[in-house]
Amino acid sequence: MVKQTDSKNDLEKEDVQKVLTDLNVDPKTGLSMQEAKNRLGKYGPNAITAKEEPLWLKFLKNFTGPIAYMIEAAAIVSAIIGHWDDFVIILILLLFNACIELWQDRKASNALSALKKGLAPTANVMRDGKFATIQASKLVPGDIVKICLGQIVPADMRFISGDYAFIGQAAKFTGN
Structure with missing residues (x-):
């Protein structure tokens, strides 16, 4: 989501803590609503705009x-x-x-x-220390997003924490 202008800004190769520091975000509280609004104005929406033919x-x-x-x-x-x-x-x-x-x-x-x-995707994002569901187009660089199993990833992201694959054994199959 961060607009890359040079190789210094290649966030996918940086350490997670350095990225959080560079983006000035606390993983426990996320961005404030005001900061998210400022970043939305600075970077624009998280959307691909299609050119309409006249x-x-x-x-x-x-x-x-x-x-x-x-x-x-x-x-x-x-x-x-x-x-x-x-x-x-x-x-x-x-x-x-x-x-x-x-x-x-x-x-x-x-x-x-x-x-x-x-069908517009939504994201469960942390703003002001609380998770809220917003349109994925309103995501900005530095947002902390909660992803659940089977959910569409709404933007380019870095995983900062989470559980690996969890498989629930709801039904057990036995052979004869």
Whole structure:
């Protein structure tokens, strides 16, 4: 999560205590809410931002491709030979098709955005000495995060303590 600008800042190779000291964080209390807010402003959210294509570019992309080129060629040939009725009808159908494709794309994008919002990862983070669940995008360098078995790791992290794999023997199998 820390933006690496040079080899001096390679925190994965440093001793855990040195990293905690460098990040000015106490592993027993975590960051204060104010310090976390300051770091969020300094480093930005823990998220990958996707570049959205402009609407006009999405619209124009509907006029590219082999089938679209054949239909456009038919419209041009109709105009060249003077069949203006055919030219206008083909042009209207091309525009109608592009509008339908754009509408379908917007519906799919909206559904995907809603799905991403519903599946947004959370993290159990220590702030002001207490664990609280926050959006993973609000994690900042120096946060102390509790990870449980089967949970998605919400950011690049260093393990500072914990139990290794624990296997509960809920059911015992016997052979005949």
